Amino acid sequence: MAHPTQPGFQDAASPLMEELLHFHDHTLMVILMISTLVLYIMITMAMAKLTDMLVLDSQEIEIIWTILPAIVLTFIALPSLRILYLMDEVSDPHLTIKATGHQWYWSYEYSDYENLEFDSYMIPTQDLTPGQFRLLEADHRMVIPVESPIRALVSAEDVLHSWAVPALGIKVDAIPGRLNQTTFMASHPGVFFGQCSEICGANHSFMPIAIEAVPLPHFENWTSLMIEDA
Amino acid sequence: MLHLTTGRVGSLLARRMTAALTSSSARMASHGHEVAANEDLSQPMYWDSTNVPLPDRRYKVTLSSEDERLKQKEKGPWDQLSKEEKLALYRLSFSQTFSEMNQPSAEWKTVVGAMFIFLGLTGLIVWWQKVHVFPKPPRTFDDEWQAKQLQRMLDMRMNPIEGISSKWDYEKGQWK
Numbered sequence: 001m002a003h004p005t006q007p008g009f010q011d012a013a014s015p016l017m018e019e020l021l022h023f024h025d026h027t028l029m030v031i032l033m034i035s036t037l038v039l040y041i042m043i044t045m046a047m048a049k050l051t052d053m054l055v056l057d058s059q060e061i062e063i064i065w066t067i068l069p070a071i072v073l074t075f076i077a078l079p080s081l082r083i084l085y086l087m088d089e090v091s092d093p094h095l096t097i098k099a100t101g102h103q104w105y106w107s108y109e110y111s112d113y114e115n116l117e118f119d120s121y122m123i124p125t126q127d128l129t130p131g132q133f134r135l136l137e138a139d140h141r142m143v144i145p146v147e148s149p150i151r152a153l154v155s156a157e158d159v160l161h162s163w164a165v166p167a168l169g170i171k172v173d174a175i176p177g178r179l180n181q182t183t184f185m186a187s188h189p190g191v192f193f194g195q196c197s198e199i200c201g202a203n204h205s206f207m208p209i210a211i212e213a214v215p216l217p218h219f220e221n222w223t224s225l226m227i228e229d230a
Numbered sequence: 231m232l233h234l235t236t237g238r239v240g241s242l243l244a245r246r247m248t249a250a251l252t253s254s255s256a257r258m259a260s261h262g263h264e265v266a267a268n269e270d271l272s273q274p275m276y277w278d279s280t281n282v283p284l285p286d287r288r289y290k291v292t293l294s295s296e297d298e299r300l301k302q303k304e305k306g307p308w309d310q311l312s313k314e315e316k317l318a319l320y321r322l323s324f325s326q327t328f329s330e331m332n333q334p335s336a337e338w339k340t341v342v343g344a345m346f347i348f349l350g351l352t353g354l355i356v357w358w359q360k361v362h363v364f365p366k367p368p369r370t371f372d373d374e375w376q377a378k379q380l381q382r383m384l385d386m387r388m389n390p391i392e393g394i395s396s397k398w399d400y401e402k403g404q405w406k
Contacts, residue, residue, distance in 0.1 A: 003383070003394045006393070010389055010393065011389040011391040049280065052281070125368055125369075125370065131375065131378030131379050131381065131382040133382075134368060188390070190386060190388065190390075191386055
């Protein structure tokens with residue numbers, strides 16, 4: 001989860017999110033350079049003596065400040081497109097999970113082998129035990145095996161929702177009547193939180209997503225227990 | 231709704247006529263405002279400007295006899311003019327020198343001072359809001375809860391690569 005007042009992204013827990021972090025760093029550097037240049041120009045112009053105000057045009061600089069931004073943009077666009085296509089790669093997922101948005105909770109279905117379904121409600125603030133994370137804890141987490149490609153099919157029962165987990169670089173809109181697919185992989189074990197990212201009514205801020213990535217034996221244990229309990 | 235009597239319409243029209251037929255400066259002056267001298271903009275003007283340094287006319291239009299004598303002397307060789315004469319000739323043609331034109335003013339002090347005053351006032355309002363308006367924050371903001379929360383984040387190894395858990399030395403049980 002995010003540390004209070006943290007200025008940057010959460011650490012990447014999936015390879016795609018790592019790529020996005022690197023891209024963000026790269027683009028931020030470009031932006032920093034451009035902003036510094038603009039700030040310098042602004043200060044220089046503000047402090048300049050107004051002795052030569054009648055310069056009207058100049059072909060050369062106009063050409064330069066058209067070509068140079070185009071080159072800068074290419075430097076941003078190429079890595080961006082690379083990641084875009086990376087996201088669409090088929091990765092032969094080991095597991096398919098359906099995440100369905102409701103007002104105001106998520107439900108998860110693991111239907112590959114047995115029929116495992118459960119709802120995931122936020123734990124209200126008054127029911128938290130000291131140390132738990134307000135607005136993020138869910139009563140049933142979506143457990144996945146670590147280092148396995150997972151396919152998530154996201155949809156909604158009633159209104160628009162969006163299934164987002166920033167640490168894994170996931171944000172998929174949940175649209176009623178539509179099945180959106182994404183694949184992801186948790187690189188290391190842990191709990192990764194997210195919040196509904198499409199306004200869906202009164203409790204839009206109170207339907208979090210909690211994904212728990214565990215080693216495969218633990219995952220198998222969990223599924224057996226969940227199916228027994230059902 | 232509004233009944234305009236003939237009298238009221240008459241005075242409305244009269245006021246419009248007065249406004250149209252008198253100059254704004256005449257109206258301003260008659261009401262006790264200060265008014266700048268009206269310039270005839272069709273005649274050559276004088277100005278002091280660093281980026282347009284040579285105005286359309288000399289500063290002093292009407293010259294005294296002393297000034298006339300100087301002007302005659304100016305028509306001869308210039309090395310025969312004394313320094314004071316050269317300066318006097320300059321002051322005939324120009325009101326200010328370049329260094330006088332470029333003199334900084336003390337305006338920045340007013341600006342910066344006013345800026346700090348408003349910042350201070352805003353700060354006062356913000357503090358007052360904190361005390362009298364905002365509700366109590368949720369119990370998860372208590373120091374004890376925050377400490378337990380931080381411990382839980384470290385126990386769960388959250389953000390272990392460059393984030394919070396990477397800053398904690400798990401062997402020594404202290405921050406790195």
